């Protein structure tokens with residue numbers, strides 16, 4: 615793995631219509647490539663143009679760009695990070711750019727949604743608690759509650775047990791927390807026991823929402839990488855994928871409908887939301903310096 619420092623021309627992407635999963639108006643990613651090395655990661659797909667996903671590109675001017683771009687927005691809306699690369703990969707402990715980005719959001723009173731698999735997020739609990747006075751949502755991706763299986767599937771990421779512990783600490787500090795339960799890998803994670811365990815442990819950790827998707831995506835070189843890892847970890851399983859999915863991009867678990875029924879029952883019984891609670895975007899008013 616190599617680390618390359620680069621200059622970003624622009625940090626914030628603008629969504630004309632807030633995205634359907636999280637209601638995001640703006641998104642940014644400070645890093646490209648990701649040290650968590652999940653075997654299923656969609657960011658390895660050719661369309662993203664990341665030649666070697668295990669190399670990390672650091673946008674070292676990210677804070678300068680964000681500090682310039684955010685105050686020029688006319689509509690306040692949910693700002694998201696973590697879709698293409700985990701904002702709390704190990705490299706963040708060295709660079710601290712995610713923390714400084716949170717400071718920019720806090721200064722301009724923007725609401726935040728971030729996705730992570732890392733308990734390094736607790737380092738910034740003080741800032742997240744203050745952003746929560748506007749709105750702060752932290753979604754932890756959990757695809758299995760089994761730490762040993764996760765160590766195979768997500769070899770560079772902290773264990774699910776550490777993620778649940780971080781979730782509980784954030785919830786106690788007033789941050790809205792939840793789980794992105796996706797992907798659920800066909801023939802590996804698509805069991806009723808796994809779905810039930812994720813929901814129950816999320817509830818124990820104070821989750822307000824669990825966003826499910828019972829399947830995965832596969833395409834071009836990301837599929838090649840995933841199948842190579844299946845050959846290493848689960849010999850013979852690739853054949854079942856090839857027979858069932860061929861060249862398909864969206865690969866639903868064969869029992870997706872049954873798992874969805876189980877999940878919906880659990881969510882209804884426990885009053886669990888299945889989306890991030892909505893944030894009402896509004897015009898930017900007076901901005902206070904809070905730092």
Ligand code: SF4
Pocket residue numbers: 648649650651652654655656657697698699700731771
């Ligand atoms: S944490 Fe997310 S971005 Fe990083 S490798 Fe895993 S799926 Fe990809």
